[in-house]
Amino acid sequence: MKKIIIRIVIVLVVLVVVGVIAVGFFLGDIIKAGMNTVGPKITQTTFVVNSISVSMLTGSAGVKGLVIGNPEGFKSPSAISVGKAAVSVAPFSVLSDKIVVKSVEVRDAEITFEGNPLGANNLKKLMDNVNAIAGAPSAPAANTSAKTGEKKPAKKLEVDDFLITGVKVQFNGTTLPLPPIHLSNLGTGPEGITPAALVKEVLDRVTTATLKAVGESLTKLGKGAVDATKDAAGKAISGEASKIGKNIGGLFGK
Secondary structure, X not given: OHHHHHHHHHHHHHHHHHHHHHHHHHHHHHHHHHHHHHHHHHHOOOEXXXXXXEEOOOOEEEEEEEEEEOOOOOOOOEEEEEXXXXXXXXXXXXXXXXXXXXXXXXXXXXXXXXXXOOOOEHHHHHHHHHHHHHOOOOOXXXXXXXXXXXXXXXXXXXXXXXXXXXXXXXXXXXXXXXXXXXXXXXXXXOOOEOHHHHHHHHHHHHHHHHHHHHHHHHHHHHHHHHHHOOOHHHHHHHHHHHHHHHHHHHHOOO
């Protein structure tokens, strides 16, 4: 009798494990579909994720080929593209109102900067789009009880560690490397952080770092033009480039 019970228990455990693996296998496609649906609403641009792999047993996920399109009015096909991203989640938190993300690491990202660094540009427009969503008040339906048949509040997030490395900015025919961008303790309070607010926080840091790199590039361009060209026209052109670079640098305390 004991042997039969043991065998039944073993079979049940195997079935549970197989079920979890199966759910993890299909969950990647579900999350991918969700991101491809929600992403464009937050950025108000094209937002495409190529593939997502999920392990329910370890609480980890991998994202490949994430591309955020440019806002209307800009020529480049994309504003930001990410080669790979790794995410670690506290597995049981997915069942609660706040999902705890232990870490996010984004690698091999590429930014195409287009426009005026001191005026209208694609990153600023993208920020404006995200701010419009992140700053919008929650709809009344999200705060009503389930008895009325209306939607429950969306899940909130907590992101303990967010690291972005290996970012390259394409600007004016040159490639500018960005230093690592590190954020931590996002949404640690009881209210957490919404997905839109998280995108806003990360994009703000990325935009700031990009504008700083562009400003430094223009400053070097201005100084190089002065050294290479001594006539009045060359000085005038380089002076304008240097002025733009210094103005941008001033925004970051340089």
